[in-house]
Amino acid sequence: MEAANQAKIDVAEAKMKGEVGAKLREGQTTQNAAKIDAETKIIATQRQGEGRKEEIKVKTEVKIFENQREADVAEANAELATKKARWAQLAQLAEVESVKAVAIKEAELQREVELKNALNQTEKLKAELLSKASVEYDIKVQEANWELYKKQKEAEAVLYENEKAAEAQRLAAEATLFARKQAADGELYAKIKEAEGLVAIVEAQGVYVRTLLEAFNGNYAALRDYLMINGGMFQEIAKVNASAIQGLQPKISIWTTNGASGDNNIVDGAAGAMKEVAGVYKMLPPLFQTVDEQTGMVPPSWLARSTNSTISHQ
Numbered sequence: 001m002e003a004a005n006q007a008k009i010d011v012a013e014a015k016m017k018g019e020v021g022a023k024l025r026e027g028q029t030t031q032n033a034a035k036i037d038a039e040t041k042i043i044a045t046q047r048q049g050e051g052r053k054e055e056i057k058v059k060t061e062v063k064i065f066e067n068q069r070e071a072d073v074a075e076a077n078a079e080l081a082t083k084k085a086r087w088a089q090l091a092q093l094a095e096v097e098s099v100k101a102v103a104i105k106e107a108e109l110q111r112e113v114e115l116k117n118a119l120n121q122t123e124k125l126k127a128e129l130l131s132k133a134s135v136e137y138d139i140k141v142q143e144a145n146w147e148l149y150k151k152q153k154e155a156e157a158v159l160y161e162n163e164k165a166a167e168a169q170r171l172a173a174e175a176t177l178f179a180r181k182q183a184a185d186g187e188l189y190a191k192i193k194e195a196e197g198l199v200a201i202v203e204a205q206g207v208y209v210r211t212l213l214e215a216f217n218g219n220y221a222a223l224r225d226y227l228m229i230n231g232g233m234f235q236e237i238a239k240v241n242a243s244a245i246q247g248l249q250p251k252i253s254i255w256t257t258n259g260a261s262g263d264n265n266i267v268d269g270a271a272g273a274m275k276e277v278a279g280v281y282k283m284l285p286p287l288f289q290t291v292d293e294q295t296g297m298v299p300p301s302w303l304a305r306s307t308n309s310t311i312s313h314q
Contacts, residue, residue, distance in 0.1 A: 241291050
């Protein structure tokens with residue numbers, strides 16, 4: 001019993017599936033047919049629209065071409081009319097100018113004829129009535145021209161003389177200026193040479209002082225004393241002192257050194273200077289002492305003084 005029922009169920013299911021499949025196939029067939037019809041209509045409509053567009057485009061281009069041709073024809077007609085008008089104007093102007101030129105030429109010829117007639121009449125009148133006056137006028141004109149010529153020549157002569165005088169003054173001024181310049185250059189040259197001589201003297205004195213300083217082995221005090229002695233400063237001091245004590249009865253002082261050792265000390269103090277300088281240097285202490293005793297004048301502290309001396313008064 002169950003098997004029979006199951007068989008019925010299976011048969012019913014198979015029948016149902018068959019019917020469903022059939023309906024499904026019919027629906028798909030109908031759908032595909034409708035789709036194809038719709039696509040066919042769309043394509044047909046598109047083709048119809050494109051054909052219509054091409055037709056309108058062709059008609060538009062034809063119309064534009066026709067309008068362009070009409071515009072070109074109108075422009076050509078207008079240009080032709082303008083040229084015709086210009087040509088007509090030029091023709092009229094040429095005609096008017098021709099007429100006026102003829103009239104002007106006639107007037108010029110008439111004027112020349114009248115001018116020649118007037119000249120002929122004038123010449124005739126001059127020949128008949130004014131010949132004498134014309135001759136006198138010409139003579140006076142010639143005389144006036146001669147006077148003017150003479151005055152011009154006189155003025156030119158005066159101007160030439162003035163120019164020469166000015167040129168002479170200019171040359172004299174230039175000569176004076178040149179002489180002054182030469183004199184100034186000479187004075188300047190003399191001043192330069194004098195300055196160069198002074199510079200040379202100063203340089204020579206510098207060399208002289210440096211040589212003496214080297215001879216004194218760099219002893220500045222000995223060099224100073226030597227320069228004062230050599231310059232006659234102490235002799236001048238002695239002269240001044242002698243003139244100060246004229247008429248007095250001074251005491252006579254005799255000063256001697258203590259033998260040869262004193263000489264050696266002086267020579268050593270002078271750093272090996274010349275023997276004559278050492279001898280003069282030895283004479284200074286008694287001289288200063290005598291001046292001190294007789295006049296009360298004390299020599300400066302930087303001058304040499306004696307520490308070992310024998311003084312006898314007579």
